[in-house]
Amino acid sequence: MNKKPSFKRSLVIGFTVVIAILVLAYGFQVTQVNFEETRSETRLTQLSRIIRALAHPDILEYELDEVFVEAPVYLPCPEIDPSLPETDTRGPYITLEPYCADAGEPIVVSGSNFLPNSRGPINFIPPSGASLQLGGFEVDSDGNFKEEVELPNRQPVADAQTIRVIGRTNVGAPHLSPVAKATWNKIIETVFLALLATVFGTMIAIPLSFLSARNLMSDVKSPVTSVALTLTGWPIGVALGLQAVRLVAQISEPLAANMFLTVAGLVISPVLAYFIARWAIPPEELTKPPTATRIIRIIALILAALLFILATLLLAHLMYVAGNALDKALGPFGFIGYFIAQAGEILRIITPGFAALAGAAVVGGALGNLGMVLTDRIPYSSLRYMNIIFSAVAGAIIFAVIGAGINWLYQINDPIKILWIPMVVGALVGGVLSLRYGPKDLVPIGSVIYMIMRTILNAVRSIEPLIYVIVFVVWVGIGPFAGALALALHTIAALAKLYSEQVESISSGPLEAVTATGANRLQTIIYAVVPQIIPPYISFTMYRWDINVRMSTIIGFAGGGGIGFLLQQNIRLLDYRAAAVQMLAIAIVVATMDYTSALIRERFV
Amino acid sequence: MLEVKNLTKIYEGGVLALDDVSFNIEAGEFLAVIGLSGSGKSTLLRCINRLVEPTSGQVLWSGTDITSANQSELRLIRRKIGMVFQHFNLVTRSPVITNVLAGRLGYVNPAMSLFNRFPQHDIDAALSQLERVGITDQAYKRADELSGGQQQRVGIARAMVQEPEIILADEPVASLDPVLAHTIMQYLEKINQEEGVTVLCSLHFLDLVHRYADRAIALNEGKLMFDGSPKDIDDEKFKEIYGKEAERVG
Numbered sequence: 001m002n003k004k005p006s007f008k009r010s011l012v013i014g015f016t017v018v019i020a021i022l023v024l025a026y027g028f029q030v031t032q033v034n035f036e037e038t039r040s041e042t043r044l045t046q047l048s049r050i051i052r053a054l055a056h057p058d059i060l061e062y063e064l065d066e067v068f069v070e071a072p073v074y075l076p077c078p079e080i081d082p083s084l085p086e087t088d089t090r091g092p093y094i095t096l097e098p099y100c101a102d103a104g105e106p107i108v109v110s111g112s113n114f115l116p117n118s119r120g121p122i123n124f125i126p127p128s129g130a131s132l133q134l135g136g137f138e139v140d141s142d143g144n145f146k147e148e149v150e151l152p153n154r155q156p157v158a159d160a161q162t163i164r165v166i167g168r169t170n171v172g173a174p175h176l177s178p179v180a181k182a183t184w185n186k187i188i189e190t191v192f193l194a195l196l197a198t199v200f201g202t203m204i205a206i207p208l209s210f211l212s213a214r215n216l217m218s219d220v221k222s223p224v225t226s227v228a229l230t231l232t233g234w235p236i237g238v239a240l241g242l243q244a245v246r247l248v249a250q251i252s253e254p255l256a257a258n259m260f261l262t263v264a265g266l267v268i269s270p271v272l273a274y275f276i277a278r279w280a281i282p283p284e285e286l287t288k289p290p291t292a293t294r295i296i297r298i299i300a301l302i303l304a305a306l307l308f309i310l311a312t313l314l315l316a317h318l319m320y321v322a323g324n325a326l327d328k329a330l331g332p333f334g335f336i337g338y339f340i341a342q343a344g345e346i347l348r349i350i351t352p353g354f355a356a357l358a359g360a361a362v363v364g365g366a367l368g369n370l371g372m373v374l375t376d377r378i379p380y381s382s383l384r385y386m387n388i389i390f391s392a393v394a395g396a397i398i399f400a401v402i403g404a405g406i407n408w409l410y411q412i413n414d415p416i417k418i419l420w421i422p423m424v425v426g427a428l429v430g431g432v433l434s435l436r437y438g439p440k441d442l443v444p445i446g447s448v449i450y451m452i453m454r455t456i457l458n459a460v461r462s463i464e465p466l467i468y469v470i471v472f473v474v475w476v477g478i479g480p481f482a483g484a485l486a487l488a489l490h491t492i493a494a495l496a497k498l499y500s501e502q503v504e505s506i507s508s509g510p511l512e513a514v515t516a517t518g519a520n521r522l523q524t525i526i527y528a529v530v531p532q533i534i535p536p537y538i539s540f541t542m543y544r545w546d547i548n549v550r551m552s553t554i555i556g557f558a559g560g561g562g563i564g565f566l567l568q569q570n571i572r573l574l575d576y577r578a579a580a581v582q583m584l585a586i587a588i589v590v591a592t593m594d595y596t597s598a599l600i601r602e603r604f605v
Numbered sequence: 606m607l608e609v610k611n612l613t614k615i616y617e618g619g620v621l622a623l624d625d626v627s628f629n630i631e632a633g634e635f636l637a638v639i640g641l642s643g644s645g646k647s648t649l650l651r652c653i654n655r656l657v658e659p660t661s662g663q664v665l666w667s668g669t670d671i672t673s674a675n676q677s678e679l680r681l682i683r684r685k686i687g688m689v690f691q692h693f694n695l696v697t698r699s700p701v702i703t704n705v706l707a708g709r710l711g712y713v714n715p716a717m718s719l720f721n722r723f724p725q726h727d728i729d730a731a732l733s734q735l736e737r738v739g740i741t742d743q744a745y746k747r748a749d750e751l752s753g754g755q756q757q758r759v760g761i762a763r764a765m766v767q768e769p770e771i772i773l774a775d776e777p778v779a780s781l782d783p784v785l786a787h788t789i790m791q792y793l794e795k796i797n798q799e800e801g802v803t804v805l806c807s808l809h810f811l812d813l814v815h816r817y818a819d820r821a822i823a824l825n826e827g828k829l830m831f832d833g834s835p836k837d838i839d840d841e842k843f844k845e846i847y848g849k850e851a852e853r854v855g
Binding site for chain 1: 675694714
C-alpha cells in the first residue's frame with residue numbers, strides 16, 4: 001500500500017473531517033443542546049432540591065409527637081400599639097422580636113420549654129388559614145431555639161396574623177414507611193416477573209436456536225418433491241393435530257365431570273400409551289421390518305398419541321380443580337394451589353399447539369420421506385413433471401394459508417380474492433421455483449429456514465419490550481403478567497439469536513464423528529452439539545435474567561407491573577423522596593443480580 | 606469389498622482435492638494412504654462415508670453405491686464404517702462411556718437415545734471395547750480429563766462398538782508422540798488381524814507404513830501416484846509422491 005502522503009489523500013481526510021463536524025453540528029440542533037439552561041439560577045435550585053430529596057429516601061419513619069405553639073405577628077406594624085396577650089410560659093412558648101415588621105423584613109423567633117432535640121417548621125398563617133413555611137428550627141438540649149426568618153411579601157393586613165411553630169419529636173423505634181412497604185412488594189413482583197419471562201423465553205428460545213444456526217441448517221437439503229410434499233404436509237398435519245385434540249377433548253369431557261373417572265383415566269391412559277409406545281418402538285433394529293408390521297406400528301403409535309393427549313387433558317383438568325381447591329385450603333401457602341391451577345391452565349392452552357406441531361412434524365416428515373422414495377423410484381424422465389406438479393400443489397396450499405391470514409387481518413371475505421387467486425399464483429410460483437432445480441438436485445431447504453428464522457428473530461428483537469407490553473396489556477390486562485409476556489417475547493428473540501451464535505461456534509470435530517457413526521440429525525444435536533453449548537447457554541440465560549430484571553423495572557411505565565409503576569407515579573407526583581426509595585431498591589436488586597449471576601456463571605462454566 | 610471409481614472432489618471455490626482417483630480394497634486388508642498435507646487424504650476418507658459429498662465418481666460397498674444412497678440408506682451404511690480422527694473428535698464435556706455409546710447411535714432406537722437411554726447389552730459392549738484398549742477405569746470420567754493417547758483409545762472404542770466392517774483412520778497418530786503412536790497403531794493392527802476388520806488408514810510416517818500396512822496408495826495434489834506394496838516405494842517413487850525437494854526421514 002502506498003503510504004506516501006499525497007495531496008489527494010490529505011484533501012480526502014480534510015473533507016471527511018469537515019463532513020464529520022457538520023454532521024455533529026446538525027446533531028446539536030436536532031437534539032436541542034442548550035448549555036445556557038444548565039446555568040440558570042432557578043433550574044439549579046430545583047435540581048439541588050430534587051437531588052437532596054433523592055438523597056433522603058423515605059424508608060424509615062417514626063411515630064411523631066407534635067406540639068403547636070403560636071404567636072401573633074403584625075405585617076405591617078399597626079399605628080396604635082396592639083395589646084399583646086400575655087405569653088404563657090408554663091409550657092412551650094415563643095416570642096417574636098420584633099412582633100411586627102414590613103413585608104420581606106427579618107424577625108427573630110425564639111422558643112423555650114420545648115422538648116430537647118425536637119425540630120419542625122416555622123409557618124406563617126395569614127387570615128385565609130393557608131400555611132406558608134418561612135423556615136425551620138432545631139431545639140438545643142436545654143429546650144430553647146432562636147431562628148431568624150423573613151416575613152413574606154403579602155398584602156398588608158391590619159389585624160394580627162399568626163406565626164406558628166410545630167415542634168416534632170420522634171417517639172419509639174423507627175419503622176418502615178408505607179412507601180418502603182409498597183416498594184418491597186413491588187420489587188419482589190419485579191424479580192419474579194423477570195424470572196418468569198426468562199424461564200418462558202429460554203424454553204422456547206432453545207429449540208429455535210437450533211433452527212437458526214447456520215452450521216446445523218446448511219447441510220439440510222432435500223429433493224424438490226420431498227420439500228414440496230413436506231410443505232404440503234405441514235398444514236394438513238396442523239389440521240389433523242388440532243382435530244385430534246378436539247376429538248379427544250369430547251371423549252375426556254364426560255370423564256372430567258366425574259372425579260373418580262378422571263383419576264382412573266389419568267392413571268390408565270399414560271400407562272397404556274407407554275406400553276404401546278414401547279411395543280411399537282423396539283430398542284434396536286438390525287433389519288428393516290416387513291411393511292405390515294410397520295403399518296400396525298404406525299397405527300399403534302397414533303393410538304398412543306391420542307391416549308397421551310387424553311392423559312394431558314385430564315391432567316390439566318385435574319390440576320385446575322385440585323389447584324383451586326388447594327388455593328382455598330392452604331391459607332398462606334395458597335400460592336402453591338394457584339400455581340398448580342395455572343399450570344393446568346397452561347397445559348390446556350398449549351396441548352392443541354403441541355398437537356398441531358407434532359401433527360405437522362409427523363405428516364410433513366412422512367410425506368417428505370415419501371418424496372425421497374418417489375424421487376428414487378420414478379424414472380428420471382418423468383421426475384421433472386412430478387417435481388412441477390408437487391411444487392405447484394405446495395405453492396397453492398401455502399398461498400391459500402397466507403390468503404386466509406390476510407383475510408383475517410383485512411376482512412375481505414371474498415373467496416375469489418382470498419382463496420382462488422392466491423392458489424393460482426401460488427401454484428405458478430411453486431411450479432416456476434421447481435424449474436430452477438434439476439430433477440435430482442437437492443434444495444437447500446435448511447438455509448431457507450435459517451434465513452426465515454433469522455429475519456423473524458431480528459424483527460421481533462428490534463422492537464422494545466416496552467412496546468410489546470402495550471399489546472399484551474390489551475390482551476391480558478394491566479399488571480405484571482402482561483409485562484412478563486412482553487419480556488418473554490423479547491427474550492425468545494434475543495436469546496435464540498445469542499444461542500444460535502454459540503451453536504455456530506462449536507467445534508465441528510465431534511459433530512463429524514457422531515455423524516459418521518450413522519446417527520440421525522436429532523441424535524447428532526443431542527450427542528455432539530448439546531454438551532458443547534451447555535456452559536454458554538447457562539451463561540447467556542443468567543445474563544438475560546439480569547437484563548430482564550433491569551427491563552422489568554421500567555416495564556411498569558407502560559402498565560406491565562413491577563416497580564416501574566410506583567416509580568413513574570411518584571415522579572409524576574413530584575414525590576422525589578418516595579421515588580428515591582424505588583431507585584435505591586432497583587440499584588440494590590440489579591447489583592445483587594449482577595453479583596450472583598457472576599457467581600453462578602463461575603460455578604458452571 | 607470397497608471399490609473407489611473415478612472419484613473427484615472439487616470444493617466450493619474451485620479447489621481440486623481429488624482428481625479421478627480409483628482403487629480397490631480387499632476385505633481384511635490394512636491399506637495405508639500416504640501423501641503430503643493437503644494432498645487429499647482426508648477428503649478421500651471422508652468421501653467414502655460421505656462426510657464430504659463427492660463431486661463425481663462412485664464408491665461401491667460390496668456392490669451398493671454409497672454415493673447415490675439416500676439419507677436413511679446412508680445411515681445404515683455409515684453404521685458399518687467406523688472412523689478414527691487425528692484430533693480424536695470426542696465430545697470433551699461428556700463422559701467417556703457416552704462417547705463410546707455414541708457409536709451405537711446408528712443402531713438404537715432414535716427416540717430412546719434422545720434421553721441417553723441405551724440397551725444394557727450396548728453398555729456392556731461399550732465397556733468391553735474400553736477394556737480392549739485398557740481404559741475401563743476411566744469409563745465415567747469426562748473425556749477431557751484423559752491424556753491424548755487415552756482419548757484416541759476412546760476414539761477407537763467408539764469406532765469398534767459400531768461393529769464395523771471397515772475402519773477409516775484419518776491420521777490417527779499424527780497428534781501423538783512416537784511411543785503412543787505405536788501403541789495406537791498396534792490396536793488397529795490387532796483389530797485388523799483378530800477381528801478381520803478392514804482398515805484404511807492415512808499416515809505421515811513411512812516407517813509406520815512399512816511396519817503396519819499390507820498395501821499403500823499415495824496421493825499428490827489429489828492424484829493417485831502409487832498403488833502397491835510399501836516395499837516398492839524406492840527413492841524415485843518417494844520423490845514422485847513427496848516432491849523433488851523432499852528427503853526421507855525415519
